[in-house]
Amino acid sequence: MATEITNDSDLTLLKAGDEILFSGAAYTARDAAHKRFIEAADAGLPLPVDMRNAAIYYAGPTPARAGEIIGSCGPTTSARMDDYTPRLLDMGLKIMIGKGKRSDAVTEAIRRNKAVYLIAVGGAAALIKSRIVACEEVAYPDLGCEAVRRLVFDKLPLLVAIDTRGACILR
Amino acid sequence: MYKCEYIARTLSSAIDGALKKIDPDVIALLCAAEKEERNPRAKWALGQILENARIAESGDCYPCQDTGIAMLFVRAGADATFDGDLGKALAEGVRGGYREARKSIVTHPLRRVNTGDNAPPVIWYDIVPGSGLDVYFLAKGAGSENMGGVRMLTPSKGREGIITAVTDIMRAAGANPCPPVLLGVGIGGTMDKACVLSKQALLRRAGEPSSDPDNAALERDILASVNATDIGVQGLGGAHTALACAVETYPTHIGMLPVAVTIQCHSARHAHIVFEDERG
Numbered sequence: 001m002a003t004e005i006t007n008d009s010d011l012t013l014l015k016a017g018d019e020i021l022f023s024g025a026a027y028t029a030r031d032a033a034h035k036r037f038i039e040a041a042d043a044g045l046p047l048p049v050d051m052r053n054a055a056i057y058y059a060g061p062t063p064a065r066a067g068e069i070i071g072s073c074g075p076t077t078s079a080r081m082d083d084y085t086p087r088l089l090d091m092g093l094k095i096m097i098g099k100g101k102r103s104d105a106v107t108e109a110i111r112r113n114k115a116v117y118l119i120a121v122g123g124a125a126a127l128i129k130s131r132i133v134a135c136e137e138v139a140y141p142d143l144g145c146e147a148v149r150r151l152v153f154d155k156l157p158l159l160v161a162i163d164t165r166g167a168c169i170l171r
Numbered sequence: 172m173y174k175c176e177y178i179a180r181t182l183s184s185a186i187d188g189a190l191k192k193i194d195p196d197v198i199a200l201l202c203a204a205e206k207e208e209r210n211p212r213a214k215w216a217l218g219q220i221l222e223n224a225r226i227a228e229s230g231d232c233y234p235c236q237d238t239g240i241a242m243l244f245v246r247a248g249a250d251a252t253f254d255g256d257l258g259k260a261l262a263e264g265v266r267g268g269y270r271e272a273r274k275s276i277v278t279h280p281l282r283r284v285n286t287g288d289n290a291p292p293v294i295w296y297d298i299v300p301g302s303g304l305d306v307y308f309l310a311k312g313a314g315s316e317n318m319g320g321v322r323m324l325t326p327s328k329g330r331e332g333i334i335t336a337v338t339d340i341m342r343a344a345g346a347n348p349c350p351p352v353l354l355g356v357g358i359g360g361t362m363d364k365a366c367v368l369s370k371q372a373l374l375r376r377a378g379e380p381s382s383d384p385d386n387a388a389l390e391r392d393i394l395a396s397v398n399a400t401d402i403g404v405q406g407l408g409g410a411h412t413a414l415a416c417a418v419e420t421y422p423t424h425i426g427m428l429p430v431a432v433t434i435q436c437h438s439a440r441h442a443h444i445v446f447e448d449e450r451g
Contacts, residue, residue, distance in 0.1 A: 062233050062273040072233040077314045077347045100347040121219040121405060122349035123438040125236040126227035144285050145273050170346050170406040
């Protein structure tokens with residue numbers, strides 16, 4: 001039975017392996033956006049999105065067709081963001097949604113900050129598209145599919161891959 | 172004489188269709204895996220993969236957002252003639268086929284500015300006897316392509332060394348290439364030739380064994396070894412890390428045993444186009 005969660009849920013109640021349905025907001029960010037986040041932080045500039053209690057979805061959708069809010073939008077490989085992620089977790093990032101394994105440094109930063117890493121099914125981009133109810137571009141439009149968008153999900157099916165204690169289910 | 176405008180138009184249409192459809196042979200393998208799988212998390216993920224395929228097909232939309240880098244394997248007859256530049260026509264076909272798809276190509280691996288039209292493709296040409304022209308299109312996503320590998324084994328490592336090398340590459344890949352995967356294994360030639368063979372292996376029908384009995388037995392043994400890793404669907408454990416393995420071989424040097432592995436995610440999207448001469 002899936003647990004329903006939102007941006008305001010108590011994440012410490014989740015256990016690695018729990019099946020969940022996420023209804024709430026998450027920012028898309030991939031390699032290029034992460035690089036810019038860290039460059040901004042290094043320069044002492046504000047990030048275009050507030051990391052405190054934020055959720056990030058590692059994704060870059062196909063273009064939206066006329067009359068649709070977004071194209072197909074599945075998760076990309078989270079490990080490519082591993083070099084940047086501990087910094088963002090220490091800035092308050094709480095939920096990451098992606099696919100695949102994370103580094104030991106990321107797992108430790110997840111535990112330290114009581115955050116969670118959730119996985120969507122890689123390649124299930126059309127199914128995930130059907131659970132997106134709003135999409136708004138918020139930063140880096142020059143990056144095209146890699147721009148930062150604020151998505152709102154309704155009952156996105158996910159698994160807890162790494163919980164707030166750092167326990168991980170992935171092989 | 173082949174008309175380049177016709178080649179570009181036909182290729183565009185084939186790519187557009189291929190990007191919205193997972194190979195039916197792979198769907199059949201996924202259905203069988205879903206029936207057999209005993210690991211509940213892996214079964215959950217397989218259920219979503221199959222539901223996703225149904226949603227994509229009924230909605231005429233992309234099953235995966237990573238519509239990939241376009242790979243073209245061209246077989247051109249030595250006697251074939253063209254009314255223009257074949258390479259330009261193929262690139263134009265790719266641009267047209269990706270008009271609605273995601274643009275994932277950057278101009279330079281370090282400068283990383285998006286080309287905006289998903290061109291250029293990666294093209295491999297084979298010149299064959301006759302005047303025919305056909306093209307295999309393979310959409311190669313980053314998640315799985317990033318996890319492939321090549322090992323320059325010494326001949327003494329032999330068959331067992333090959334099975335170990337492929338299994339090690341897959342074990343290191345883990346959940347990243349979106350298992351269950353298809354494995355293309357190229358053995359022989361040189362380092363680069365083995366890599367191309369590993370791609371060509373994926374052009375064979377998924378699950379169809381090699382016509383060479385030794386290669387077919389090797390395919391079975393690699394598949395069994397990879398599926399014993401317990402990586403499983405999406406790294407969640409279980410018996411289905413790979414759905415199929417295809418081996419292609421080529422003569423090699425007395426001192427070499429190159430082995431290359433291309434990992435193809437479950438979202439296998441490709442097309443085979445046979446062009447007609449004189450058609451406009």
